[in-house]
Amino acid sequence: MSAVHQFKDNPCRPRHFKPPPCAPVVPDGPARRALDGGRGRLLVASTAFVLLFAIIAGRLVQVTLFPGAVTVPYIARFHPAPPPPPGRADIIDRHGKLLATTLDSPSLYADPRQITDAAEVARKLVATLPGLDRAQLQVKLKSRKGFVWIKRHLTPDQEYAVNQLGIPGLQFAHEERRVYPYGSLLSHAIGYAGIDDNGLAGIERGLDNQLRGRQEPVQLSIDLRLQYILHEEMQRVFDDFTAKGAAGLIMNVNTGEVLAMVSLPDFDPNHPDMPDPNHPNVPIAQRMFNRVTLGDYEIGSMFKIFTTAMALDCGATTMTGRFDATNPIHIGRFTISDYHGKRRWLSVPEILMYSSNIGEAKIALAVGGVRQQEYLRRFGLLTSPTFELKEIGRPHFPDPAHWREVNVMTIGFGHGISETPLQLASAAAAMVNGGVLRQATLLKLPPDDAPQGRQVISPETSAHMRKLFRLVVQYGTGMMVDAPGYVVGGKTGTANRVIGGRYSADRVRSSFVGAFPMTAPKYLVLVMVDDPHGTKASHGFATAGWTAAPAVGRTIVRIAPLLGVQPVDESSPAVVQALMPVSLQGKRIEAY
């Protein structure tokens, strides 16, 4: 063995000499220890390398065989972040028509520190963008601030024109802008949102939390087609009778969904503070005022349906009951008289048909103050309605503790109590739909899922009310409705307006609530015209029968085909049989 060492150390060893293939026996000592340590280190190092290669191999398998997990972050580096979703959800109608949306719009701002010749820049900008004040702009551009708005929400053409000017220091910020394609058609229902995307009126305000920062659109119960028809017919009444205001509503009586809602005069939500080109003198506050939900009005005779319904429901009278309406009632300093008095005893259907104040006051007396209050509360007429809008008025009525006899009588025919058209519509729907009061809503309900509602009068009373509604239109004050085939029933209401604390003799508020088809009511139309003036065509009359009732009739004729209501022969025995009170069958009925 020592020979090997000899040869290795020997510089003269033969060139091809190979030492025997066996490890040299290293005796114990420092060399042996060094060799052992080296082996250990080699083991550690090779284990580390094996581990590293295993990791690389594993990674390779992961990358090649399961691409999804790994490629996404890689791609994400190349994929620009998607633009932030629109800051406000769209609003659509019940058929998906776009009623309000949010669009990108460029806004121009400047960094005055970069602008050298403020006067020149101001001159160029004023020439390019209309509606800028040159002196004011120049002051802005000379300021020492780093940021001033010049004009917000430019059109794409204006953006292009400003870019063409090539002025350094001018920048565009991309902002969002709320757009209402239908303009004033839906002004009060939708309302509007301010420049900073906060809802300021209507649904935009009422459902601000549901709209802000959301993407899924809010679907309203409004039907755009019905809204247009109602708006057109209301505008016609409003203009024809030079009225001060008007409110209209179409409601599904079985669900409480509001299908159309119009309040006149109205505004364009795209420019809520611009004057109306057709009526430049109407103040903005008046146009913003929602007469359907916020205004509360003494509605007059329309209220008689509630008095009659409560009297029939509590058994104070029956369909054959009769009351003496021969002479006016004098109570205290008041005199209750009829507009077109028949001056005789009237039956309950006749009192409603001819809209007798005397008869209705006596019916109210028969009901009594306590029961009257209880029923009105049940009908939701003594509390503010719950609704999606924030513009909600509350009814006004005498203090329940001091509900005197004269109050009972006047409230019986709709004076001395004021209600919003919205809650009148809900309560009137309950009178004809089988007696179930449902909360009005502006949101589309899933089909065949009517809310529970509250039974406020019995189904039998409601059946009587349907017959009475129909009689009013057939023979009574509502004869001008004129919507043959749709079996309309309803009630007029003409209230004297209060002017200077006194009831005016010739200034009125006319309204009509109609439902159709009365055989099984589906839809309700309510129209109120505030302060109409008689015309030649109406022979000088401004009462509900001449103003609101024909408007409701025209509306129903136009909307019924869209709502799928089939016209029927109104003189067919089946319809007559279903809607004529037993006590009047076969009798001649005196027309109003």
Added chain:
Amino acid sequence: MIRLSTLFWLILVSATGFAMFAVKYEVQALADQLAHTSRQADDAERDVRVLDADWAYLNRPDALAAMNQRYLSLLPIATKQLIASVADIPMRPPPPPPVEAAAVVAETTPQRGGSLVPSGPVAAQSPASAPAQQSATPKPIAQSPAPVAAAAVQARAPASEPARPILIKAAARHNPAPRVRSLDALIAQIAESR
């Protein structure tokens, strides 16, 4: 031997390297393309929002009403036009047997052009146009030289067949007289008014 394996590995390494860079550049190009496409998609989405709003604006009911008045003069459906529903109109009867059919067609062909004009408004309303044509030509069927064929047609028609001609005539009478008699005339009118 050693040289050969070295050469083999060298070639393999360079081939792998080349392939890797090729793939890398390809991926980079694809990523650029992806970024571009997704930017385009975002732009398109924004454009769609604008176009949706534009479409809604152009479809304002008052604008449509004005256009209708200018070009079409359609009127709202009158109540009396709705007294019969589409369901009342029977389906088109099945075609008569082939041999006799030839005779029937020969008889009806000259009438067909004439029958289209009065039934214009009805045809525009509903699929009633087909029965309208059929019902407007009951005579040729009755006069056809093969009475057997006529009987076959009658027998195959639905039970409500006799009511059909009256219905459609009534509807045609109630319709307002259309100003535009055909689509061609309408197009000509539109072109003229421009």
